[in-house]
Amino acid sequence: MNAIGTDSTSQKRSLLSISKLQAFLIHLTGSALVVGTLCAVIFFVWYPAPYFAAKGASGVLLVLIGVDLILGPTLTLILFRPRKPGLVFDLSVILTIQLAALVYGTTTLYQERPYYLVFAVDRLEILAYKDVDSSMIEYEELRRKPFIGPILAVASLPEGQDEFQRLLEETAFEGKPDIERRPEFWSPYANRSDDVIARARSLAELLERYPETRTEIS
Known part of the structure; x- marks a missing residue:
């Protein structure tokens, strides 16, 4: 129990030590790495040219990018305040939304890939x-x-x-x-x-x- 309490306290202190802009940049960088890696797999392995355009897969990918790369970090920029009550809950909700979009988009694109x-x-x-x-x-x-x-x-x-x-x-x-x-x-x-x-x-x-x-x- 003490270890769990210590971890929770250290996480809160870490959140208190960064600014709104830093939180946004950290979130944006992490999201960009995930989306960039996925795009590399999509364009070079699952849908090598010209199959991405031929399959009309851009709609699903745009939704994924919109949620994971734009909406998620933007919500962090809007909602993040170091001493805001419920900050951890807010960030958890944002990450859950991003994860849902990532799972949906990845699963759909994988299932629809040219086989x-x-x-x-x-x-x-x-x-x-x-x-x-x-x-x-x-x-x-x-x-x-x-x-x-x-x-x-x-x-x-x-x-x-x-x-x-x-x-x-x-x-x-x-x-x-x-x-x-x-x-x-x-x-x-x-x-x-x-x-x-x-x-x-x-x-x-x-x-x-x-x-x-x-x-x-x-």
Whole structure:
């Protein structure tokens, strides 16, 4: 009990010994280190370019930055007074809010990170791990995600007429997803790269077909 009381007293004395500005700067520096480290993981490991923009993940990250890097330190600057009654409680509430935002943002961004990049017929789909039933994956190499970036796969239509007809019925009438979200139709990119290259189009061709995207691309 004496040790606990001594620790509590020393914490209060430490708070009494710093100014409002010092408290703000300490809080801001700590928050910046945490958010900066998380951003490095997000941009270089979970969402390497161009996946962050493609997945539209900026909204969640902006909320996290707004709460942890701006709101938290600002509330400390406003509320901190060395001899204010209940100061420890106020700071605890601020840190709890920041921690909640950090956990929410980190969890959401991790769960939504690009796990699979699937080419299907004439399009690319960026999928999270939760978007597909991984138990249906047939190739072992499609189960091993690289440390940086997603697993590359190619989804192919069934070759037999009966199988193709069955696929159409499943997607049209049974509500099942299309082939890009069904791993039983996937092959490793290395096995089908020629198919992807054969269907690739130059930027000039794409701009001619979709002139409305010229401004966005430039």
